[in-house]
Amino acid sequence: MNVTFVESFQSKILEFYQQNRRSFPWRMTTDRYAIMVSEVMLQQTQADRVARRFPLWLERFPDVQTLASASLREVLDAWSGLGYNSRGQRLHRAAAMVVEQFDGCVPSDPARLIELPGIGAYTSRSIPVFADNLDLAAVDTNIRRVLIHELNLPESITPKALLAVAEEVLPKGRSRDWHNALMDYGAMELTGRKTGIAPLTRQSTFKGSRRWYRSALLRELLKSGELSREAVEERYADCPYGIGTIVDMLVEEAMIEEYGEQRMLRIAGESGGGGGK
DNA sequence: TTCCCGCTGA
DNA sequence: TCAGCTGGAA
Known part of the structure; x- marks a missing residue:
């Protein structure tokens, strides 16, 4: 050069x-x-x-x-x-x-x-x-x-x-x-x-992924008058985790119901990252 | 939806 | 080589 x-x-x-x-x-x-x-x-x-x-x-x-x-x-x-x-x-x-x-x-x-x-x-x-x-x-x-x-x-x-x-x-x-x-x-x-230069890695947002559920449920929570975001925040006010994690916890519950615990664990990973555990 | 001082197991 | 992982701000 x-x-x-x-x-x-x-x-x-x-x-x-x-x-x-x-x-x-x-x-x-x-x-x-x-x-x-x-x-x-x-x-x-x-x-x-x-x-x-x-x-x-x-x-x-x-x-x-x-x-x-x-x-x-x-x-x-x-x-x-x-x-x-x-x-x-x-x-x-x-x-x-x-x-x-x-x-x-x-x-x-x-x-x-x-x-x-x-x-x-x-x-x-x-x-x-x-x-x-x-x-x-x-x-x-x-x-x-x-x-x-x-x-x-x-x-x-x-x-x-x-x-x-x-x-x-x-x-x-x-x-x-x-x-x-x-x-x-x-x-x-x-x-x-x-x-406009793309990063090396992109987010995985396929249907059924943890992230997909997270945004989908968040939308529903916001739309539903019964379970507003404020209501969730108030309900879990003393939870040591952030609101995003709270939503994730709800997402996991939804995933367990729909896919069963085994698949949920495989998708989300007990400790997360590294393509599951 | 996209991007942010990536890594890991498969 | 590649999908999948967290949370939040833009």
Whole structure:
């Protein structure tokens, strides 16, 4: 790739970052455990929502040992509201593995990290990038969108090829700032809605899915005068979960009635995620 | 309806 | 390679 072009692209992104950088709690630390927690929380979850939960989590589980020795119940309780709560369970297991295998020290080697549950291709790279400023490229949907749009790449580019491009345009020694800059640029200037560039994965909304039931029942609840959303909220006022989860619970009941418990468990998954359990 | 700093088992 | 998973805001 043209050197001048790469340099002007780097300047553009980094200058934008200098002027418009967002402030997040996980950008105030380089503690690898804290970064790991934030990166797992941020998987498919909006940064603003994570920003509210992240400090509370660290207060309750300040280090790997504390998290590893906590009960699953405690962990999932602290996770509630973040969604995809199988992530919470995996983070819990990952903490236990770090204590056992790495003496409580979260590794910085992507090859080690990717062995941990809940840590995949992206997160295994993003942790050392943000915690250690390692000269590695980590590409999520956000960064993918920025690269495709700014470098005029085909939307059909494979993840492997895109990763190679990302490595090429990475300004050495500024990995952490660079990735934060790409994130902010993508979130503030180049949203998916604005560019029309499709994300890697789409929501599953097939008839009978958990999500489908959720929206269908929500519609009915809103239409039915007998069971308004307000009524549900009032009825479950002291429920520790959010209204979305409450609706989900009702959805599960509906699914049990229609499909039977076995199928419901298969669809929803006891702990969710990962194509069921 | 779509998208958000993806991962997992099949 | 792909369906499926959470919750909420736009």
